[in-house]
Amino acid sequence: MLIQGRVRSDVTLTKLPILYRRFTGTKTRGRTVMETTASKLAVQNLRKSFRSQRSEGSIQVFEGISFEVHPSEFISLVGPSGCGKTTFLRILDGLIPHDDGEILLDGKTVIKPGPDKGFVFQDSSLLPWRTVMDNIILGLELQGVDKREARKKAERYIALVGLAGFEHHYPHELSGGMQQRVNLARALIVDPQVLLMDEPFASLDAQTREIMQAELLKMWNQTKKTVIFVTHQIEEAIYLSDRVVVFSARPARIREIVKVAIPRPRSLSVKRSKEFLDLADHVWGIIQEEVLKSMGREREEGVW
Amino acid sequence: MKSAAKKEPLVPAWLRSSRMIGACSVIVGIGIWQLAYEGLARTHYFKDYAIHHFLSSPLQVILTFGELYRSGELLRHSYFSFLEFAYGFLLAIVVGIPIGFIMATLKKINYYLDPWVSCLYATPLVALAPIIMVWFGLGIVPNSLVVFLGAVFPILLNTYTGIKSVRENLVEVVRAFGGSPLQLFFKVMIPDATPAIITGIRLAVGRAVISVVVAELFGAEAGLGFMVYFYSQRFLPGPVFVGIVVLVVFGILSFLALEKIQGWLSPWYAYQLRREARGMEME
Numbered sequence: 001m002l003i004q005g006r007v008r009s010d011v012t013l014t015k016l017p018i019l020y021r022r023f024t025g026t027k028t029r030g031r032t033v034m035e036t037t038a039s040k041l042a043v044q045n046l047r048k049s050f051r052s053q054r055s056e057g058s059i060q061v062f063e064g065i066s067f068e069v070h071p072s073e074f075i076s077l078v079g080p081s082g083c084g085k086t087t088f089l090r091i092l093d094g095l096i097p098h099d100d101g102e103i104l105l106d107g108k109t110v111i112k113p114g115p116d117k118g119f120v121f122q123d124s125s126l127l128p129w130r131t132v133m134d135n136i137i138l139g140l141e142l143q144g145v146d147k148r149e150a151r152k153k154a155e156r157y158i159a160l161v162g163l164a165g166f167e168h169h170y171p172h173e174l175s176g177g178m179q180q181r182v183n184l185a186r187a188l189i190v191d192p193q194v195l196l197m198d199e200p201f202a203s204l205d206a207q208t209r210e211i212m213q214a215e216l217l218k219m220w221n222q223t224k225k226t227v228i229f230v231t232h233q234i235e236e237a238i239y240l241s242d243r244v245v246v247f248s249a250r251p252a253r254i255r256e257i258v259k260v261a262i263p264r265p266r267s268l269s270v271k272r273s274k275e276f277l278d279l280a281d282h283v284w285g286i287i288q289e290e291v292l293k294s295m296g297r298e299r300e301e302g303v304w
Numbered sequence: 305m306k307s308a309a310k311k312e313p314l315v316p317a318w319l320r321s322s323r324m325i326g327a328c329s330v331i332v333g334i335g336i337w338q339l340a341y342e343g344l345a346r347t348h349y350f351k352d353y354a355i356h357h358f359l360s361s362p363l364q365v366i367l368t369f370g371e372l373y374r375s376g377e378l379l380r381h382s383y384f385s386f387l388e389f390a391y392g393f394l395l396a397i398v399v400g401i402p403i404g405f406i407m408a409t410l411k412k413i414n415y416y417l418d419p420w421v422s423c424l425y426a427t428p429l430v431a432l433a434p435i436i437m438v439w440f441g442l443g444i445v446p447n448s449l450v451v452f453l454g455a456v457f458p459i460l461l462n463t464y465t466g467i468k469s470v471r472e473n474l475v476e477v478v479r480a481f482g483g484s485p486l487q488l489f490f491k492v493m494i495p496d497a498t499p500a501i502i503t504g505i506r507l508a509v510g511r512a513v514i515s516v517v518v519a520e521l522f523g524a525e526a527g528l529g530f531m532v533y534f535y536s537q538r539f540l541p542g543p544v545f546v547g548i549v550v551l552v553v554f555g556i557l558s559f560l561a562l563e564k565i566q567g568w569l570s571p572w573y574a575y576q577l578r579r580e581a582r583g584m585e586m587e
Contacts, residue, residue, distance in 0.1 A: 095476065095480060113479055113480045113481070113482050115482055117480075119480040121477065121480075123473055125477050127474060127477070127491075127492065127495070128572035128573075129496075129572055138477070138478075142482065142483040142487055142491075143482075170572055171572070172572055172576070172579075
């Protein structure tokens, strides 16, 4: 085409029906598996590889990932950068397919995205032509809920994330922290079974991030959602979570699942306690090891 | 000693806005034109000739405008030109936007249409207009067709680019909530492509005005382009300038109106442009 230089992405409607069919499943693989444990979300032996662009063959992103998440548990995923944490979260949501293994949410196989999972995006990804209110009701609207009814319901969530008075503002009139609050409310309003959060505070400044962490815990306490939280910040992971899942370098496996026994409610001052710092040191040690390992491997492969 | 802050500025504040400066610039330009005319008319060179066969002054343009208006001639020509513009332009919108959508969303169809669009876009309209006259004769229909050909490509290509550059992260939000392809189309793709489409329509206005004149130069029984040509052949620059001024004013007004419509339909877009100009990404 003539103006191809300006093309930002290659979204075409041609792909959509195919993707849609894949996710809604004309060939549905969905089968109910009776779970004996009371886990909310179970990941069994998950594997994912991407086709390599440079050479023949494929790049293994992760393999053999298995763990279980209890109802109302707060789980964080950390790991060296590029280990595929975000890819993993997208697979949990059903946004991209995986190669092997199974994801069970309430005993049902996850094959497509849907309102049973709430995804909080790293960049807030708010629709710029919609007000705060209309951004928040997007999920309900897509389910066919009446707009007036949805707006009424949204008021509760606007209050929950502390955005009262900003209902009719547009995203560009909000600060980064406020945009992420909208992002969070948008995921919460569909009342998902599990909340998947992809480094939601990564682009915020340090102070805003601390405040948002404390607020997130408050909201989590009120809603009792099961949360899977991807971050590259070890302190953030420990402060928020019941357990921290530490990924290894690529191809990622679970190195360790660290239990955080610090009692709740946690104030921000917890971050300076000895217990907290010891945990952080421990997790940091694992990740450092992994980073060095992957750097060594890259040197051997001549990448570095 | 007087402080600098207390000094009265040479130009008062209300005169220093960009709009006032622009207006002053135009007024001064027209003044220079009038003076130059008066000066030239008194030179030796024009002494024996009637300068009004070669040049016109702003004052004469205004007087001629009044005459043409009163006689109804100006309205008649404007009416024909406007009809040609409106038919051709509306047809360009009605045809250009859907084809742009289709080309951006259906790759296979794009393969077939792309070379045709590229060729037709590159074809000079001036070369195409005469043959259209041969086929369709004189009148509003062939001229509207020329306007359509002039205006359709900016609209089509901008629609294409607009849809192609819909932000992937916004598409993903709708997918994450389990939205259908139709919902995706109406709730993300169309709104996100709207500024680009309107930009295309704005570019098309300029081309459509040019096309009206081109079509009428090659053959017409009425219209502003016809009027301009007719009077220039008779060495009467007054009506020629009147025609040009009317065309310019019409072009500027429609361009500004569309700018308003763009701001009204996508108020977020101006903000995004500013962000991008500052070198930051919206995402």
